[in-house]
Amino acid sequence: MSGQDWDKAIEEQEKGELASKVGNLRLNPAEKQHAAGDKTAAPTQNTGDTNNKEESEEDVAKAVADASLLNKALHNKLLDISETQLEVQQKDPNSPLYSVKSFEELHLKPDLLKGVYEMGFNAPSKIQETALPLLLADPPKNMIAQSQSGTGKTAAFVLTMLSRVNTNNNWPQAICLAPTLELAMQIGAVVEQMGKNMKELKVIYAVRGNKLPRGSKIEHHIVIGTPGTMLDWCIKLRFIDMNRITVFVLDEADVMIATQGHQDQSIRIQRKLPNTCQMMLFSATYEDSVMQFANKIVSDPVVIRLRREEESLANIKQFYVLCSNEKEKYEALSNIYGAITIGQAMIFCHTRKTANWLASQMSREGHAVGLLSGELDISQRLAVLKRFKEGKEKILITTNVMARGIDIEQVTIVVNFDLPVDMSGQADCETYLHRIGRTGRFGKNGLAINFVDRPRNMDILQQIERHFGRKILPLSTDDAEELEKIV
Numbered sequence: 001m002s003g004q005d006w007d008k009a010i011e012e013q014e015k016g017e018l019a020s021k022v023g024n025l026r027l028n029p030a031e032k033q034h035a036a037g038d039k040t041a042a043p044t045q046n047t048g049d050t051n052n053k054e055e056s057e058e059d060v061a062k063a064v065a066d067a068s069l070l071n072k073a074l075h076n077k078l079l080d081i082s083e084t085q086l087e088v089q090q091k092d093p094n095s096p097l098y099s100v101k102s103f104e105e106l107h108l109k110p111d112l113l114k115g116v117y118e119m120g121f122n123a124p125s126k127i128q129e130t131a132l133p134l135l136l137a138d139p140p141k142n143m144i145a146q147s148q149s150g151t152g153k154t155a156a157f158v159l160t161m162l163s164r165v166n167t168n169n170n171w172p173q174a175i176c177l178a179p180t181l182e183l184a185m186q187i188g189a190v191v192e193q194m195g196k197n198m199k200e201l202k203v204i205y206a207v208r209g210n211k212l213p214r215g216s217k218i219e220h221h222i223v224i225g226t227p228g229t230m231l232d233w234c235i236k237l238r239f240i241d242m243n244r245i246t247v248f249v250l251d252e253a254d255v256m257i258a259t260q261g262h263q264d265q266s267i268r269i270q271r272k273l274p275n276t277c278q279m280m281l282f283s284a285t286y287e288d289s290v291m292q293f294a295n296k297i298v299s300d301p302v303v304i305r306l307r308r309e310e311e312s313l314a315n316i317k318q319f320y321v322l323c324s325n326e327k328e329k330y331e332a333l334s335n336i337y338g339a340i341t342i343g344q345a346m347i348f349c350h351t352r353k354t355a356n357w358l359a360s361q362m363s364r365e366g367h368a369v370g371l372l373s374g375e376l377d378i379s380q381r382l383a384v385l386k387r388f389k390e391g392k393e394k395i396l397i398t399t400n401v402m403a404r405g406i407d408i409e410q411v412t413i414v415v416n417f418d419l420p421v422d423m424s425g426q427a428d429c430e431t432y433l434h435r436i437g438r439t440g441r442f443g444k445n446g447l448a449i450n451f452v453d454r455p456r457n458m459d460i461l462q463q464i465e466r467h468f469g470r471k472i473l474p475l476s477t478d479d480a481e482e483l484e485k486i487v
């Protein structure tokens with residue numbers, strides 16, 4: 001098969017997988033609203049013009065939101081995070097922390113507890129154990145919670161919203177903000193599933209295109225939406241009486257801050273809420289920029305962080321292989337594959353062209369290869385990622401752009417076919433950490449192999465070594481015995 005044939009074959013294979021695999025990504029707001037008993041118009045796509053600056057910011061925001069959506073779709077069950085550490089910073093020492101081991105201990109409404117069990121949740125996840133007693137406490141606690149995707153954050157705040165709304169009162173009591181329509185719809189799906197036994201419950205989506213007549217008063221208990229439309233509904237159109245909101249959730253704060261407009265709108269909404277309203281903010285990362293934003297949104301919070309090993313390189317063995325050109329790199333890769341048993345590998349290339357070429361070469365040699373490339377839309381990317389996750393392909397070849405922010409739980413080896421560099425050609429250490437952090441998760445030992453085109457890339461490798469203060473050892477891929485020793 002030629003490279004091109006192969007590209008075509010994989011494309012067809014990916015498309016074939018789609019129908020069965022990505023159903024729950026194709027969320028239809030109209031259906032969701034119908035399911036929630038809503039009679040309002042279905043949202044449509046925005047066709048408004050944007051200027052160039054907004055477009056580029058939107059591009060970044062879209063990439064970040066896409067990654068988040070893919071992560072959600074990939075993590076359809078809880079991660080095994082037994083070796084992560086939970087850190088809780090609490091401002092009020094008079095209110096002791098305690099954690100629960102069962103949902104019964106939370107004294108939920110019977111209909112809600114039934115919904116939780118019907119979702120197959122037997123016991124709270126690690127973050128839920130600690131967060132839920134605080135979130136459901138009286139008086140309510142404000143919270144900033146950070147933990148990676150798939151640890152149960154969404155379920156925690158949805159449970160809180162559902163616990164706090166009184167369905168006898170036909171007005172909005174909980175507002176939830178998400179960065180995109182798709183992410184808002186995903187939250188809505190969890191609300192509807194968990195609250196399905198709460199017969200009177202009504203949910204509405206404040207998202208682009210969902211137009212209500214002027215002068216409307218919303219009677220739904222929970223409003224989920226994106227900052228722009230929510231701001232209009234709350235302030236300009238006054239569909240919602242802000243003084244009656246008792247719970248405010250801001251999800252995916254790290255994705256939200258990719259757009260300045262979203263930040264400003266979120267802050268303006270939050271300012272209109274009463275002091276008594278419980279505020280919560282969730283994020284998958286804990287960067288300074290996220291925390292600065294979080295502190296503007298949530299006053300006097302309990303801060304919960306779930307730390308994972310990924311943030312350190314301590315348990316990852318790092319090597320480099322000197323090569324002169326791509327052919328030599330390919331031979332080195334073949335030697336590694338010939339000498340050691342590799343579970344699953346991720347291989348990072350600098351360009352789409354190299355990734356395509358490498359995928360076709362490896363596939364020709366009989367390897368089961370997945371290719372995450374720039375041509376794929378989000379559903380296709382999900383299909384590739386799912387196949388890899390399910391072990392149908394043992395090798396995933398990708399470029400930086402595609403893999404950024406996507407959370408693949410465990411691979412045995414990461415190969416930097418090309419070292420990560422920034423726009424100015426300098427070492428991109430943050431990306432390096434993100435790439436190789438995919439191996440060595442949860443305290444297991446990981447392996448990272450860097451291919452170095454001499455001599456220029458040696459300098460980049462040394463920059464990475466200096467940055468992390470860790471030696472990257474030379475490796476000769478001609479010596480099978482030496483190769484065996486590295487695993």
Ligand SMILES: Nc1ncnc2c1ncn2[C@@H]1O[C@H](COP(=O)(O)OP(=O)(O)OP(=O)(O)O)[C@@H](O)[C@H]1O
Pocket residue numbers: 071072073075076077078079120121122123124125128147148149150151152153154155156284
């Ligand atoms: N206590 C639980 N028991 C079993 N499964 C759970 C529990 N809590 C959540 N889950 C499931 O685990 C998966 C991840 O949960 P959730 O979506 O709440 O995590 P998250 O941290 O918000 O991650 P993401 O940002 O990817 O959505 C979901 O499929 C959810 O249904």
